[in-house]
Amino acid sequence: MKILQFSCQHFRNLKAGNFSPHPCMNVLYGQNAQGKTNLLEAMWLFTGGHSFRGVKDSDLIEFASSSCTLDLQFFAQEREQAASLCVANGKRQVSINGIAQRSAVSLVGTFCAVLFSPEHLAFVKGGPSQRRAFLDTALCQSRPAYARQFALYQRTLQQRNSLLKDIPRHPELLDTLDIWDHKLSLYGSYLIRQRQEYLSLIAQPVQEMYHGISRGREQLSVSYLSSMRHDPEKPFSEADFYQAIVSARNSDLAFGYTAAGPHRDDLDLRVDGISARLFGSQGQQRSIVLAVKLAEAQALEQLCGEPPVIFLDDVLSELDAGRQDFLLNHLKNRQVFLTCCDPNSIQNLGHGSSFHVQAGVISPAIPEPDLPTYKV
Ligand SMILES: Nc1ncnc2c1ncn2[C@@H]1O[C@H](COP(=O)(O)OP(=O)(O)OP(=O)(O)O)[C@@H](O)[C@H]1O
Ligand SMILES: [Mg+2]
Incomplete structure (x- = not known):
């Protein structure tokens, strides 16, 4: 192009x-x-x-x-x-x-096209929502099915959160919670699997790009930090999600919102094993965003040919x-x-x-x- x-x-x-x-x-x-x-x-x-x-x-x-x-x-x-x-x-x-x-x-x-703008530095320096936004934008652009499931997850999450707030006043609604938990498990586990798959697709190009930018002096690792416990060796299943959300029901009811799921996940970025967000220099943080953007370009190249x-x-x-x-x-x-x-x-x-x-x-x-x- x-x-x-x-x-x-x-x-x-x-x-x-x-x-x-x-x-x-x-x-x-x-x-x-x-x-x-x-x-x-x-x-x-x-x-x-x-x-x-x-x-x-x-x-x-x-x-x-x-x-x-x-x-x-x-x-x-x-x-x-x-x-x-x-x-x-x-x-x-x-x-x-x-x-x-x-x-x-x-x-x-x-x-x-792929763009780097100084605002993208928030990908490293900012909160988890900035890193999730990067994954969601990249996936929505390249996989239309992700965009649909993402919208369904957001809607279901809102409905579940409203229900969690209503149940203390209307305990009879508790029985309906399971319906939302099943729906959320279906959409949520899909989002997590897709994000993990995308990350595994770009992990190597990210490392290679960072290696090139730092002239071989530093190593970058990127991993997915799930807010739900599961076996990292296996793809995240609907059953994993359901189990996690059911075991968190009581605390979710106490707080009135859903405390775990893809809306709370994060990416862990480390240079030579040390957190880039907490300890990275300005040059390192900029290099990370660049490496990720250039890897995104490589992923897009596979898609557009x-x-x-x-x-x-x-x-x-x-x-x-x-x-x-x-x-x-x-x-x-x-x-x-x-x-x-x-x-x-x-x-x-x-x-x-x-x-x-x-x-x-x-x-x-x-x-x-x-x-x-x-x-x-
Ligand atoms: N709608 C507009 N109509 C006319 N001029 C505009 C409009 N929007 C922005 N500008 C002007 O464009 C200029 C900014 O351009 P731009 O952001 O491309 O600068 P830049 O060369 O990238 O600068 P920097 O090195 O500071 O990033 C400003 O002077 C601004 O007033
Ligand atoms: Mg400018």
């Missing part, structure tokens, strides 16, 4: 014009507030997802304009394709290869020269877009193009005496 050309009109502060990136590494550099992240955000919208900044579509339109249009030409499934996206009146209109689509969701799977585009926003800060070199020069066979402020940090870029972003204008970097010349 490669972006061949991108253009836009009235998208945030980006000026109209064609951007033709390099097929492999693209470094976008410039001072703060010039439009580097805006450019990644604009191209990311072609994945069919919403802005990674969690804003409303109307915020994407240039101030004082009423609509914005984005056009992307890309190479996927062995042919050149084109998509366009227009945001107006709070709605998105999408066309793929000239055919108008009923919704932006049609873009999902047509153009695939080709490597997704990789967007790395503000990734180089806090990384030492060796780790920066890995990102700049060792992500082979993929198209990468990497933003940074300091042009000196790309002095070691071997193969690729760099672009200067200034006041929303993207221009190929002019070789300067202190910068090497890049092969385009």
Whole structure:
């Protein structure tokens, strides 16, 4: 998957014009507030997802304009394709290869990308919900059945929790609890199995990527921390879930909520056996998120049959020269877009193009005496 050309009109502060990136590494550099992240955000919208900044579509339109249009030409499934996206009146209109689509969701799977943004550092530093969200998002994107079961689990959990609160006032309702426990066991055990399976799929790529980023100096391990006891050698079964939830019934009734299940699970991230959340350095925490994102790209590649585009926003800060070199020069066979402020940090870029972003204008970097010349 490669972006061949991108253009836009009235998208945030980006000026109209064609951007033709390099097929492999693209470094976008410039001072703060010039439009580097805006450019990644604009191209990311072609994945069919919403802005990674969690804003409303109307915020994407240039101030004082009423609509914005984005056009992307890309190479996927062995042919050149084109998509366009227009945001107006709070709605998105999408066309793929000239055919108008009923919704932006049609873009999902047509153009695939993986993004690292500094907000993703919460995956390591934040609470368990941030790590669960990573798993759930990755699984919902790649397995539609997971999205359905996830919604069913959430609904059943809410109903069970309401019942737990009602039972002290209406003890006759106790008999109905078992129905919800069976339902929750069915959906919940499925979610846990899928998460564990996804984790086992990405565990090795995560370790390999981290090994590469840390130049072989550190080892990362990722494991699933279930809030329910079970034999780690066996896949989590519906019976395991039911047994755990029945044995927790009395305390759940006392507290008025379901204390264990996939909604309380977590991931354990360790560098050389030590908790990364509690003791990891900033560079290590950033390296972990990167390793996980790059492994996610590998998993997505298996699904789409080709490597997704990789967007790395503000990734180089806090990384030492060796780790920066890995990102700049060792992500082979993929198209990468990497933003940074300091042009000196790309002095070691071997193969690729760099672009200067200034006041929303993207221009190929002019070789300067202190910068090497890049092969385009
Ligand atoms: N809807 C909009 N219309 C016009 N300008 C906008 C809009 N939304 C954001 N901007 C402007 O875009 C600029 C921010 O761009 P962006 O976040 O891409 O900066 P950046 O180059 O990534 O900076 P940094 O290095 O600080 O991350 C800000 O000046 C902001 O005012
Ligand atoms: Mg930025």
